[in-house]
Amino acid sequence: xxxxxxxxxxxxxxxxxxxxxxxxxxxxxxxxxxxxxxxxxxxxxxxxxxxxxxxxxxxxxxxxxxxxxxxxxxxxxxxxxxxxxxxxxxxxxxxxxxxxxxxxxxxxxxxxxxxxxxxxxxxxxxxxxxxxxxxxxxxxxxxxxxxxxxxxxxxxxxxxxxxxxxxxxxxxxxxxxxxxxxxxxxxxxxxxxxxxxxxxx
Amino acid sequence: xxxxxxxxxxxxxxxxxxxxxxxxxxxxxxxxxxxxxxxxxxxxxxxxxxxxxxxxxxxxxxxxxxxxxxxxxxxxxxxxxxxxxxxxxxxxxxxxxxxxxxxxxxxxxxxxxxxxxxxxxxxxxxxxxxxxxxxxxxxxxxxxxxxxxxxxxxxxxxxxxxxxxxxxxxxxxxxxxxxxxxxxxxxxxxxxxxxxxxxxx
DNA sequence: GGAAAAACCTTCCGAATGGCTTGTTTCTCT
DNA sequence: AGAGAAACAAGCCATTCGGAAGGTTTTTCC
Numbered sequence: 099x100x101x102x103x104x105x106x107x108x109x110x111x112x113x114x115x116x117x118x119x120x121x122x123x124x125x126x127x128x129x130x131x132x133x134x135x136x137x138x139x140x141x142x143x144x145x146x147x148x149x150x151x152x153x154x155x156x157x158x159x160x161x162x163x164x165x166x167x168x169x170x171x172x173x174x175x176x177x178x179x180x181x182x183x184x185x186x187x188x189x190x191x192x193x194x195x196x197x198x199x200x201x202x203x204x205x206x207x208x209x210x211x212x213x214x215x216x217x218x219x220x221x222x223x224x225x226x227x228x229x230x231x232x233x234x235x236x237x238x239x240x241x242x243x244x245x246x247x248x249x250x251x252x253x254x255x256x257x258x259x260x261x262x263x264x265x266x267x268x269x270x271x272x273x274x275x276x277x278x279x280x281x282x283x284x285x286x287x288x289x290x291x292x293x294x295x296x297x298x299x
Numbered sequence: 300x301x302x303x304x305x306x307x308x309x310x311x312x313x314x315x316x317x318x319x320x321x322x323x324x325x326x327x328x329x330x331x332x333x334x335x336x337x338x339x340x341x342x343x344x345x346x347x348x349x350x351x352x353x354x355x356x357x358x359x360x361x362x363x364x365x366x367x368x369x370x371x372x373x374x375x376x377x378x379x380x381x382x383x384x385x386x387x388x389x390x391x392x393x394x395x396x397x398x399x400x401x402x403x404x405x406x407x408x409x410x411x412x413x414x415x416x417x418x419x420x421x422x423x424x425x426x427x428x429x430x431x432x433x434x435x436x437x438x439x440x441x442x443x444x445x446x447x448x449x450x451x452x453x454x455x456x457x458x459x460x461x462x463x464x465x466x467x468x469x470x471x472x473x474x475x476x477x478x479x480x481x482x483x484x485x486x487x488x489x490x491x492x493x494x495x496x497x498x499x500x
Numbered sequence: 501g502g503a504a505a506a507a508c509c510t511t512c513c514g515a516a517t518g519g520c521t522t523g524t525t526t527c528t529c530t
Numbered sequence: 531a532g533a534g535a536a537a538c539a540a541g542c543c544a545t546t547c548g549g550a551a552g553g554t555t556t557t558t559c560c
Contacts, residue, residue: 111527112537131414133334136517147539149521154537158518209410209467213332256481260457263464266410280457287488312557313507337547348509350550355507359548 116154116164119144123165127203132210137161159220162207166221169204170228184289187239188257192281196261205265232258240292253288260284317355317365320345324366328404333411338362360421363408367422370405371429385490388440389458393482397462406466433459441493454489461485 122144126135137158141151155161181187195201208225211218233251242250264277323345327336338359342352356362382388396402409426412419434452443451465478 115537129414131411134414137519138517148519149540150538152519152538156519210332212467213330213335252481252484256461256485259464259468259481260461261464262467263460263462266413266463266467267460280453280460283453284457310506316507338549339547349548350509350511351507353549354509357549 112154115146115150117168119146119151119154119161120165120168123161124169124200124203127165127206128199132206135206159217162210162217163221163224166204166207166224169200169207170224172200181294184240184292184294185285187294188285188289189281191257192261196258196265197277202265205262239295241295243291243293250292253291257284257288313355316345316347316351318369320347320352320355320362321366321369324362325370325401325404328366328407329400333407336407360418363411363418364422364425367405367408367425370401370408371425373401382495385441385493385495386486388495389486389490390482393462397459397466398478403466406463440496442496444492444494451493454492458485458489 119140123135123140126139126143130139137151138148140161141148144151151161155164181190207217207221211221211225232254236251236254237247240250240254241247242253261281264280320341324336324341327340327344331340338352339349341362342349345352352362356365382391408418408422412422412426433455437452437455438448441451441455442448443454462482465481
């Protein structure tokens, strides 16, 4: 008993608690949306009391910002499938990255920040940095056949816009199957303008 | 004094009140978003009391549904500019229809309905009808060069998805100028696959 | 002109939310 | 072992929202 355990035991517990809380937040964001994600429900879902949540994240903004950071830190390509073509790479991005609960949650936060001034300013820096990282990532993987790097970035950004727009439409319009059709159609349009860079790693 | 005025005077007043209320709702949706559009604020903005609003629209759902109907009834092409090319027509659709406060408001409602089950079921019928009308409208104005009508509908739907995705990104990413660039780039990609139908009217 | 009805306004209430305070348990350091 | 800090639990409070009840004014019909 007297042997002092690893000095980070409490810290580890804290980190784990925060992680669980963020996970609960993500779940609620996905199925309830931002405005219906209350701190009470987050606490209940995560299995903590309101006070515990209060301790870890003093305000809702803090909670959302932390959750956002967790979502943004998600690796871009979990499956290292090494796509052989642009078409395949873009389709993978849709299946493995965009069309996922995690991206829905991220989407909810972005969507909420659009009209919530405080949240907007709170996370603006992270989002800008994220945007830059995405552009860099795009350029690292793809190149425009025209050789114009800016065009490659534009095309990828347009792709993301399109996919985002698809996510919104989801529940009142077409279904998932129709979406996949649309995604493939778009890829067929864009892919001829892009090439895969030789991965230097 | 005794001359009885038009029997519809009260009705006209009521209609005007409802119109003002819907307009106020639209304004608030645009600048506050759906969840921050409260009945109190709607009443205040429209210049009516809370009870008056309650009289005209018994519930928030009723108010939103009425506002949605007003938004959906908006004519698709206010300016009869008779575009000469597909590019021009699509650009007009962006400038005159999508990139407008009215469409933002519509967007907010669609977005909210995504996670609000009750609102979702309440307006599902209108939205479905709207979707069909949009498809018909698309086919009336455009045709695919391949001759496949389904392809034309797909391309137009994809364009709408893209533009919607652009609307979301707006406040945390690029600015309006950048958006126009993206829109034009998109049009450049899609326009070659479409042709304008001879307007039969 | 007077009654009935519609439109309108004031006021109130229950429920929920976000944030905070107080008290208890668990861990850490010496 | 014991003091102090961190983590956690439970409850409370001010605010706000949506909704409804009651009374008042205006319009319509006879």
